[in-house]
Amino acid sequence: MASKKSVSDAVIKRLPRYFRYLSDLLEFGINRISSMELSKRMGITASQIRQDLNCFGGFGQQGYGYNVESLFREISTILGLDNKYQTVIIGAGHMGQALANYSNFEKRGYSLAGIFDNSPDVIGMKINGVTVADIETLEAFVKTHKVDIAMICVPYGHTRSVAEKAARCGIKGLWNFSPMDLKLNYDVIIENVHLSDSLMVLGYKLNEHISGNLPGNRQ
Amino acid sequence: MASKKSVSDAVIKRLPRYFRYLSDLLEFGINRISSMELSKRMGITASQIRQDLNCFGGFGQQGYGYNVESLFREISTILGLDNKYQTVIIGAGHMGQALANYSNFEKRGYSLAGIFDNSPDVIGMKINGVTVADIETLEAFVKTHKVDIAMICVPYGHTRSVAEKAARCGIKGLWNFSPMDLKLNYDVIIENVHLSDSLMVLGYKLNEHISGNLPGNRQ
DNA sequence: TAGATTGTTAATCGATTAACAATC
DNA sequence: TAGATTGTTAATCGATTAACAATC
Numbered sequence: 001m002a003s004k005k006s007v008s009d010a011v012i013k014r015l016p017r018y019f020r021y022l023s024d025l026l027e028f029g030i031n032r033i034s035s036m037e038l039s040k041r042m043g044i045t046a047s048q049i050r051q052d053l054n055c056f057g058g059f060g061q062q063g064y065g066y067n068v069e070s071l072f073r074e075i076s077t078i079l080g081l082d083n084k085y086q087t088v089i090i091g092a093g094h095m096g097q098a099l100a101n102y103s104n105f106e107k108r109g110y111s112l113a114g115i116f117d118n119s120p121d122v123i124g125m126k127i128n129g130v131t132v133a134d135i136e137t138l139e140a141f142v143k144t145h146k147v148d149i150a151m152i153c154v155p156y157g158h159t160r161s162v163a164e165k166a167a168r169c170g171i172k173g174l175w176n177f178s179p180m181d182l183k184l185n186y187d188v189i190i191e192n193v194h195l196s197d198s199l200m201v202l203g204y205k206l207n208e209h210i211s212g213n214l215p216g217n218r219q
Numbered sequence: 220m221a222s223k224k225s226v227s228d229a230v231i232k233r234l235p236r237y238f239r240y241l242s243d244l245l246e247f248g249i250n251r252i253s254s255m256e257l258s259k260r261m262g263i264t265a266s267q268i269r270q271d272l273n274c275f276g277g278f279g280q281q282g283y284g285y286n287v288e289s290l291f292r293e294i295s296t297i298l299g300l301d302n303k304y305q306t307v308i309i310g311a312g313h314m315g316q317a318l319a320n321y322s323n324f325e326k327r328g329y330s331l332a333g334i335f336d337n338s339p340d341v342i343g344m345k346i347n348g349v350t351v352a353d354i355e356t357l358e359a360f361v362k363t364h365k366v367d368i369a370m371i372c373v374p375y376g377h378t379r380s381v382a383e384k385a386a387r388c389g390i391k392g393l394w395n396f397s398p399m400d401l402k403l404n405y406d407v408i409i410e411n412v413h414l415s416d417s418l419m420v421l422g423y424k425l426n427e428h429i430s431g432n433l434p435g436n437r438q
Numbered sequence: 439t440a441g442a443t444t445g446t447t448a449a450t451c452g453a454t455t456a457a458c459a460a461t462c
Numbered sequence: 463t464a465g466a467t468t469g470t471t472a473a474t475c476g477a478t479t480a481a482c483a484a485t486c
Contacts (some may be wrong), residue, residue: 010477012423016416020398034443043400046443047479054445062444064486079419080426092316094317101313104398110422148425174298175418175426179239179323181262189428191421193414196323197235199394202410203329204231205368206392207299209408229453253467265467266455273469281468282462 007055013053015079019040022072034065034193048190084145085110088171090162091153092117092125092132095177099151100127113145120156141171149173156180163190226274233271234298236261241291253284304329305365307390309381310372311336311344311351314396318370319346332364333357337377354381361388368392375399382409 023044025033035046042049044147053059059074060066068125076082087110089096090215099105102113115127116135125132133141150166152159152174159178166174167186174190179197182190244252254265261268272278272285277287278293295301306329308315318324319334330403334346335354344351352360360366369385371378371393378397385393386405393409395401398416401409 006427008477012420013416015423016413016419017400019419020400020416036443043402045479047481048477050443050445058445060444061486062484063442065443071371077422080422081419083422083426085422085425094320098313098317101416105418108415108419118471119393130359140235149421152423154351157288172428173421175421181236181239183262189421191417191424193417194235195321196327197232197239198410198412199324199329200238200300200327200409201231202368202392202394203304204297205408205410206304207302208225209391227453255467264455266457267453269467269469270454277469279468280462281460282466284467 011052011055014044015075018049018052019072019081020078021073021076022028022068025068026072032065033068033070033071035060037065081109083109085148085173086113087111087149087151088114088116088138088141088147089151089153090116090138090166091155091158092119092122092127093153093155094149096153097127099153100130110149113147114141116141135165138165139169143169147171149175151175151177152182153177160184222379229333230271230274231265234294237268237271238291238300241287241294244287250287251284252287252290254279256284300328302328302390304367305332306330306368306370307333307335307357307360307366308370308372309335309354309357309385310374310377311338311341311346312372312374315370315372316346318372319349329368332366333360335360339429352382357384358388361390366390368394370394370396371401372396379403 035049039046059071092115115130115132116138117132118135122132123134150171154162156178167188176192251318254268258265278290311334334351335357336351337354341351341354369390373381375397386407395411
């Protein structure tokens, strides 16, 4: 219950990056790294790395640096990757199907428990071993399966109502793929993925680049 | 050639949000809005809106506010949505197929010119009207089609080499879906989409939430 | 021990917010 | 004109970077 002071969003968003770089280091068989060396690889300052990590604990050792394996485990724990999450996909269109086939998530502890849709065209279809069920059966499903996260891949117009349905069922995490900033009057955590926003940013930078004002990211 | 002072990344990333909210306002038939009113809708300060917009020009009118339609057009122009972009998808797996079927992009001026893969299993297949071609034919294709953006949806291990191939062909924008921070020694703009990072952030916040320290985003 | 590198405090920088004169 | 709201400058806040004493 001791409420530790909350960590800033900027730091939280960097955690998966640390996770990835440490994972790579492990693969390379490197078992010790200094903040200085890691900073060179990641393209951020050593200071920032030490500050970030010290939000969660003193994982290093003076004069030595960080043990890659133990730091990797710490970051994994912080990110909650030791936990198992049950997920469902709502919307079995192209994006839903792509997510259902994404094996990376399973590897990180996010396992796919169900897929739901409202269209008879896809209900009953099997995607990556999971049969698409009628969205009307979601509530009953959640009652028996303890679902943590709903990945929402329905068309724009259905997003809010589907998200509310999921929240009402007691699902606590929503991963929203519609181009809207989903906010609900429920006690849920929402993470928005805005692919079209990302593409527009790319387009903007491309224009800036072509119009000759700004450099690309040659390094 | 007059190099205007460059706009911060934080502002650039908000542009697509403005675009979306203005687009909604248009749909609602609202044709005038003050920074105050828009700030309430978007959940940011009116000050920030005025500061952001004034990076690009004085689009408002004292005593009146902003004309929604003209502001929408300005933002569209800033984002380069008046331009037509030719895109190719590299990697015709599930994610590549999902992107190929995303009609939103077409609507915003990003048109799909080709899909490439290295697997005989998918080469020749038709996705949303576009036939998957052999990746070996990419260079010849780019020579005749002026491709602006490559959407890279190949497995992790192939990402760097495929990205380099695209850059060598002269493609200036890369949209990378692999969980790595792609950096190349080419003069290209790279935008990384890290779905697994986003999911991990959701997982982190879910944990924080459950362990009782932090509020969800009830509003 | 001497050298290296952390954890942490202090300084700097940039982004956000507040305030208000300009002006429609 | 009076009222409203912008554009813009100044103040504040938070995040990043630098510095260094602690310590392995």
